[in-house]
Every structure is written in structure tokens, then in C-alpha cells.
Amino acid sequence: MEPRMGKLVPTVQLLSIGDANVELAFSSIPRMPQFGQKILVPELTLRAAGSATNFALCGASLGAKTGFAGRLAVDSFGEVVLKAFREVGVDTKFLQLVEDASTSVTAAIISENGEGALFVYQGTIAQLEYEALKKCLETNPAPRWVHFAGYFLLESLQGKPVTDLLQLAQSRGATTSLDFGWDPTGWSDEVIEQVFDAIQFIDVFFPNANEVKALTGESSAKKGAKQLLEAGAPTLVVKLGTKGCLLATKKDEVMIPGFDVNVVDTTAAGDVFDAGFAVSMLTGATMGRAAVFANAVAALHVSRPRSQSLFPSLEETSAFLMRHRPLDV
Numbered sequence: 095m096e097p098r099m100g101k102l103v104p105t106v107q108l109l110s111i112g113d114a115n116v117e118l119a120f121s122s123i124p125r126m127p128q129f130g131q132k133i134l135v136p137e138l139t140l141r142a143a144g145s146a147t148n149f150a151l152c153g154a155s156l157g158a159k160t161g162f163a164g165r166l167a168v169d170s171f172g173e174v175v176l177k178a179f180r181e182v183g184v185d186t187k188f189l190q191l192v193e194d195a196s197t198s199v200t201a202a203i204i205s206e207n208g209e210g211a212l213f214v215y216q217g218t219i220a221q222l223e224y225e226a227l228k229k230c231l232e233t234n235p236a237p238r239w240v241h242f243a244g245y246f247l248l249e250s251l252q253g254k255p256v257t258d259l260l261q262l263a264q265s266r267g268a269t270t271s272l273d274f275g276w277d278p279t280g281w282s283d284e285v286i287e288q289v290f291d292a293i294q295f296i297d298v299f300f301p302n303a304n305e306v307k308a309l310t311g312e313s314s315a316k317k318g319a320k321q322l323l324e325a326g327a328p329t330l331v332v333k334l335g336t337k338g339c340l341l342a343t344k345k346d347e348v349m350i351p352g353f354d355v356n357v358v359d360t361t362a363a364g365d366v367f368d369a370g371f372a373v374s375m376l377t378g379a380t381m382g383r384a385a386v387f388a389n390a391v392a393a394l395h396v397s398r399p400r401s402q403s404l405f406p407s408l409e410e411t412s413a414f415l416m417r418h419r420p421l422d423v
């Protein structure tokens with residue numbers, strides 16, 4: 095019998111909530127000009143960016159039915175982000191599009207040795223609407239995985255709103271993950287308290303080693319991870335750059351070594367890693383396998399030139415995994 099072809103409703107399995115902006119990057123800059131001076135720029139790229147945006151673009155490149163919930167203005171920068179979403183098939187039905195506002199823009203000035211100075215114009219990101227996000231988490235069917243990123247730019251959601259949204263996503267059966275990123279204002283007691291409140295409702299927490307230290311005071315990722323696990327997150331994946339990651343649960347902690355690649359540009363490595371982990375778990379992998387897969391997608395990403403606008407696909411990552419062995423630890 096022929097399978098019944100009912101109306102195919104594309105459902106979002108992986109939902110990314112958070113920041114979206116356009117990134118204008120001037121690369122290979124020999125020196126910073128003083129005010130009143132001018133220097134020529136050898137390399138320019140303009141692309142969609144933002145932690146949550148990178149996560150969504152990478153999730154879709156890896157083949158997951160991915161949606162993005164964030165806020166863009168109806169302007170030419172918003173169009174750049176929308177085009178990037180369209181290109182890889184990110185579902186934008188949860189996007190908040192507003193008139194009479196400006197899409198967020200980041201200008202990155204990158205030196206010849208890869209160091210960056212960032213200018214961030216927050217634009218629409220700061221006013222992401224809680225009620226609209228709540229509605230999108232209440233739609234049916236609920237996404238299977240909900241990821242938050244770009245927390246420190248999302249002024250309207252900081253504190254209780256994010257905690258409530260995480261709780262709502264969990265109550266709808268979704269796995270929740272969060273990557274706070276680095277607090278540019280310096281990790282006040284209030285911010286640390288907000289993180290510890292949110293942790294109760296995070297299934298997979300994705301800090302890097304510096305963030306673990308800022309949150310717990312521990313320079314050892316393993317010791318810091320223990321404190322964060324006691325605070326409530328059942329799984330912690332601590333990103334360790336070249337070394338790979340530490341996968342920690344209340345039962346176990348395992349170092350998952352990274353891959354040795356020629357690094358070209360590490361921008362967005364953390365977001366790509368998070369997306370790789372989530373997509374792999376959605377396909378039924380164990381956490382250990384998901385961590386290896388995430389290290390592989392991120393290693394592949396950091397070894398590609400900045401001009402490569404697309405994130406690694408599932409095929410590219412599978413081919414990379416066949417050719418490369420993780421570093422010995």
C-alpha cells in the first residue's frame with residue numbers, strides 16, 4: 095500500500111532563541127588608526143551573525159529542522175540575516191520583524207594575527223518580546239530541543255523571563271540548552287545569581303572554561319563543573335578550545351579530545367560546537383558520541399576561511415570524521 099501523503103507540516107525540531115545581527119568584519123588590519131586618520135582595509139566580509147543565529151544556521155546545515163526566534167528590523171541588514179536563514183532553510187515563522195527600528199550590527203576589526211576588537215550596536219535585540227517567545231513555545235508540536243544564546247545582549251529577557259521560558263520549554267517536553275557566553279560587564283553577583291537560577295531548568299549547559307571559572311571561582315574545569323552540576327544542570331559540556339571538551343554529569347566526567355587542524359578563524363566555534371552537540375543528540379547519539387561530533391564540526395569550522403559563508407554540512411562533517419582521529423590526551 096502507498097503511504098498516505100497527508101499534508102506535510104514542517105515542524106521545528108531544534109529551536110534557537112536569541113541574538114541576530116549583521117557582522118561587518120575588516121580583517122588583516124596592520125594597525126588601529128587614531129581618530130582623524132584613515133587606513134585601507136585589505137579584507138571585508140559581511141554576514142549574518144550572533145550566537146543564536148550561528149547556532150540556527152549550523153543546526154540547519156547539519157540537517158536538523160531548525161527554527162530561529164529573535165528580533166530583526168525591516169531594513170537592509172535584517173534582509174542579510176533573512177537571506178542567510180533562507181539559504182539553509184531555517185524556519186523563520188517565530189521571528190519578530192519590526193518596522194521603525196534598526197537591526198543589530200557588529201563591526202569587527204581583526205588584526206593580522208587574528209585578534210579582534212568589536213563594536214556592537216544592539217538595535218532590535220535588546221527588546222526581544224517575552225510574550226511572543228512564550229507563544230512560540232506553546233505552539234504545537236513543541237520543538238524537541240530549545241537552545242538560548244546571546245543572553246548578555248537580550249536585555250528584556252535577563253533574569254526571570256529566561257528562567258520562565260526555560261521552565262516552559264521543559265514542561266512542553268523539550269530538552270533545553272543554554273550558552274550564556276562571556277559577560278562583558280564583568281560577572282556581578284546579580285548576574286551570577288541569574289545564571290544559577292536558570293541552571294535549574296537547563297538540561298545541557300554549554301560554558302567554556304573561563305566562564306566556569308567566573309561562575310564558580312574554580313580554575314579547574316572539573317572542580318567548577320562539580321559545583322555547577324550540584325546547582326542543578328544535569329549535563330555540562332565545558333568547551334576547552336584546541337583540547338576539545340569536558341563532558342560532565344553527576345555520575346561521570348570524561349575529557350573528549352579535540353581534533354588537530356590548521357586554525358584559520360575561531361569566530362563562532364562555540365556556537366557551532368553547541369549546534370553539533372544538539373543535532374547529534376537529536377539523531378539518537380549518546381552524549382559521548384555527540385561530544386565527539388561537536389568537536390569535529392567545530393574543528394572543521396575553525397579550519398575554514400572566513401570567506402566561507404556556510405557552516406559545515408552533515409556530509410562534510412562525516413567525511414572529516416572518517417579522515418581524522420581526535421588528539422591523544
Ligand SMILES: Nc1ncnc2c1ncn2[C@@H]1O[C@H](COP(=O)(O)OP(=O)(O)OP(=O)(O)O)[C@@H](O)[C@H]1O
Nearest residue numbers: 302333334335336338352362363364367389392393
Ligand atoms: N584551535 C582549535 N582546534 C580544534 N578545535 C577547536 C579549536 N578551537 C576551538 N575548537 C573546537 O571548538 C569548540 C568550541 O571552542 P571554544 O572552546 O573556544 O568555545 P567558546 O569559548 O565557547 O567559543 P566562542 O568564543 O565561539 O564562544 C572546542 O570545544 C573545540 O571542539
Ligand SMILES: [Mg+2]
Nearest residue numbers: 275302364365
Ligand atoms: Mg562561547
